[in-house]
Amino acid sequence: MIRGTMATAFVTHADCLKHEMGAYHPERPERLTAIEDQLIASGIGQHLVRYEAPLATDEELARVHPLEYVRAIRDAAPEEGTVHLDPDTAMNPHSLRAALRAAGAAVLATDLVMRGEADSAFCSVRPPGHHACRARPMGFCIFNNVAIAARHARHAHGVERVAIIDFDVHHGNGTEEIFQNDPHVLMASTFQHPFYPYSGTDDPAPNMVNVPLAAGAGSRQFREAVLESWIPALDGFKPQLVVFSAGFDAHAEDDMAMLRFSDADYAWVTQQVKGVADRHAGGRMVSMLEGGYSLSALGRSVVQHVRVMAGLAG
Ligand SMILES: [Zn+2]
Secondary structure, three states: OOOOOEEEEEEEEEHHHOOOOOOOOOOOOOOHHHHHHHHHHHHOHHHHHEEOOOOOHHHHHHHHHHHHHHHHHHHOOOOOEEEEEEOOOOOOOOHHHHHHHHHHHHHHHHHHHOOOOOOOOEEEOOOOOOOOEEOEEEOOEOHHHHHHHHHHHHHHHHHEEEEEEOOOOOEEEEEEHHHHHOEEEEEEEEEOOOOOOOOOOOOOOOEEEEEEEOOOOEHHHHHHHHHHHHHHHHHOOOEEEEEEEEEEOOOOOOOOOOOOEEEHHHHHHHHHHHHHHHHOOOEEEEEEEEOOOHHHHHHHHHHHHHHHHHHOOO
């Protein structure tokens, strides 16, 4: 590690590459290999400390999801072929373990950061989580990974205030459902609106700092939202841990949606939020991969995000 940089953990698992939802599904294993390729090509990868994601336990999942839901997901897992949980979300024989690894990565990353074994952690895992509601899979998501991280921080480490930062192009409706009016969580998000999942704008709870952005909005509108809405709310809340729902599908090159963020915007927003973490949370940041479907833009954007978390120069 270079002197002056911060220890950043990189948490992943090979099981996350085996979860597939169909030949043409955009949420595909190649997303994780694109991230690894760009981390190597950029030279950032050598500064990260790698960890294998454990399987989340029922106790860890049950802080967010009713055990009947966890059981229903276990029961739905096929021995062969593919089963659909909703029109966008499917399981193959490897999906259950991938989902348990993704949730387990959230737990391990939180442990590493809270114990001071890492300053920050990025979890390169799939399935993503922020559309998963307490008792419903949705939008490529099975377990709500950021919610599991936030609840683990509270129950295993006594953290009273967790900020969840969600810059995915889609509103994190599952995370909002789980934490609305929860005094231990402040969620700050931007998302394209009106757009899937058509939520986040109808009288959000006071602990939800939701900034909808119109199709076509780019760096200027995003940075205004962060500076004018997120940062004052975050500084008022004084989080003891920051958890990112890090989706990169608002990138201009990502044709899943119609926002126009740049690579540089992901470095910039990470720097802004790192300022919040440094002021209030001892710099502690956990980041969970959500969306991002243009493989090149995804890999490059993760490099920008992780580079700033790790304190490495561009
Ligand atoms: Zn998304």
